[in-house]
Amino acid sequence: MNLTQASNSELNELYLTLKKQYEDYCCKGLKLDMSRGKPGADQLDLAEEMLTVLSKNEQMLSREIDTRNYGLLTGIVECRELFSEIFEVPVKNVIAGGNSSLTMMYDTMMRLWVFGAPDGKRPWCAEKKVKWLCPVPGYDRHFSICQQLGMEMIPVPMTENGPDMDIVEALAADESVKGIWCVPKYSNPQGYVYSDECVRRLAHMNTGAADFRIFWDNAYVVHHLTEERPVLLNIYDECAAAGTLNRVIMFTSTSKVTYPGAGVAAMAASDENVEWSKKIMTVQGIGPDKVNQLRHCMFFPDINAIEEHMKKHAILLKPKFDAVADILERELGGTGAGSWLAPKGGYFISFDSYPGCAKRIHKLCADAGVILTNAGATYPYGIDPEDRNIRIAPSLPPVSELTAAMEVFCICAKLAAVEKILGV
Ligand SMILES: Cc1ncc(COP(=O)(O)O)c(C=O)c1O
Known part of the structure; x- marks a missing residue:
């Protein structure tokens, strides 16, 4: 009825x-x-073997370092190589971190908030108003980060091709709009994949803020349910072509590949953004859990294994x-x-x-x-x-x-x- x-x-x-x-x-x-x-x-249970790939002292060496010791802020090279395949960006632009991409997103937002972007005029906390574009429906924890900082969130309707780009472009012209959340592949919650046109427009659009940032949360990059393998246009390359490489910061993790509590997260960004992040991270810590990074890389020698x-x-x-x-x-x-x-x-x-x-x-x-x-x-x-x-x-x-x-x-x-x- x-x-x-x-x-x-x-x-x-x-x-x-x-x-x-x-x-x-x-x-x-x-x-x-x-x-x-x-x-x-x-x-x-599928990741059980990862627990035993490392069991001897002599296995703890990565190509560069004894993973058990302090150091290597941006993660071991094997892990950065693995994520460079996933992100499709050069290894030098990848930072492999701790167990949560959400933490990396939060830290990145905090760095922008407290210290400002490398291409910005001032810390975002010193701006009169900071607005952020939120494709809806979207991921609640993204929104919580903006809310905690007192940003004004502006909902943007999602379409099956990604956020409504006519609306995004119009709103991004306002210089107090500093960025946008994007879950470009199998979006949370709809499962949409951004179209090529949407990715291109995000990379090429004019923004009022010189330090506009796209938080490109590719949490579900390898999480297919069918035989189909939708191809997501590489936003890093598009931004490079548009001369907007500082605009995009990419995130992902193995939370739903191995363990949500004990996976490895990573981010990828321009040379300038990576240098800026590293400078702040040097004070924040001495290095991520490299033992966990190494066992992930032994379990997954390359992206095909993932x-x-x-x-x-x-x-x-x-x-x-x-x-x-x-x-x-x-x-x-x-x-x-x-x-x-x-x-x-x-x-x-x-x-x-x-x-x-x-x-x-x-x-x-x-x-x-x-x-x-x-x-x-x-x-x-x-x-x-x-x-x-x-x-x-x-x-x-x-x-x-x-x-x-x-x-x-x-x-x-x-x-x-x-x-x-x-x-x-
Ligand atoms: C879109 C999106 N990003 C990030 C996360 C959390 O990722 P992580 O476990 O790496 O912090 C989730 C978890 O549900 C998610 O749906």
């Missing part, structure tokens, strides 16, 4: 049925978590994404209670409810023991103007739990839509 075309009596009848189904689920004492994009335990490993992840993940898609289609297809995307990679399924229902669905699910990412989390300040978007994270629960959770979710989505239409 299409809820938007149903009569009042049909809706009233459905309301009572759904309420009964919902209450039955509430009595089951479920405890299911679809809130964050964490790998399942079976995925973590690609092969990621196929094993896809074998575990794809059935979970398929289960979610099947239940959504079976329960909500044609009802008007929501729409969703079928990503070809990444970690999420983006769901748009009937307008004004996302918060209600979140609450109904929570009361029935199903934890979702907070409604609104995919928007700056947690404010989804249409109260529609919910990010579904299918990776963590086993398929049986996921199925139960999605059944509850679909009942809640229908119940919330019927309540909204009836005004109850």
Whole structure:
């Protein structure tokens, strides 16, 4: 039944049925978590051999250094080479760091905030106003960084080709707009891949701020769910061609390749940006965890080894994404209670409810023991103007739990839509 075309009596009848189904689920004492994009335990198990590739003193030497000791601020060369293949940028422009790309993004933003960019007039904290472009829906932790610093976040609608570039170009002309978040491949939460045109326009556009920065968070660069391998235009080369190489700072990590708690993160940027980062990092620390970097490089001698490993992840993940898609289609297809995307990679399924229902669905699910990412989390300040978007994270629960959770979710989505239409 299409809820938007149903009569009042049909809706009233459905309301009572759904309420009964919902209450039955509430009595089951479920405890299911679809809130964050964490790998399942079976995925973590895939990296077991990495734990034993280094077991002897004599294996601890990298080409340049004894990895057990202090030093080498930008990481061991083997690791920088590996990330240089992933980023498709020269090794000299890569910094291999600790276990989290989010930390690297935060640190980079803090450096800009406190010290200013190498091509900027002053530290950003000394600017009257700093604005930042936030493609929406987007990644909540990106938004939290801007919010903590008191930047003004400006939402920019996402399209299937990336952020709406007409809007980005218009906004970037304002000199108080200092940058933009981008998750260019399998975007969080939609799974979109930026088109060539979008990448070119980002690299070539005029910006009011000379020190404008694109935070190019390629978190899902090797995280395919299908056989397709979408090619993302290399923004580093585009920026080089446009004479805007300082504009882009790239980030990634092996959090969802090996371990989210014990992976390796990396960033890549222009010579000037790397020198600027290093100068500040020299005071911040003496070097990253090079033992972990080395064991990653022994486990993954090159990018092909990562690609092969990621196929094993896809074998575990794809059935979970398929289960979610099947239940959504079976329960909500044609009802008007929501729409969703079928990503070809990444970690999420983006769901748009009937307008004004996302918060209600979140609450109904929570009361029935199903934890979702907070409604609104995919928007700056947690404010989804249409109260529609919910990010579904299918990776963590086993398929049986996921199925139960999605059944509850679909009942809640229908119940919330019927309540909204009836005004109850
Ligand atoms: C887009 C995006 N960037 C970064 C991260 C976190 O990466 P890391 O574990 O390297 O800090 C996530 C995790 O969900 C993410 O979705």
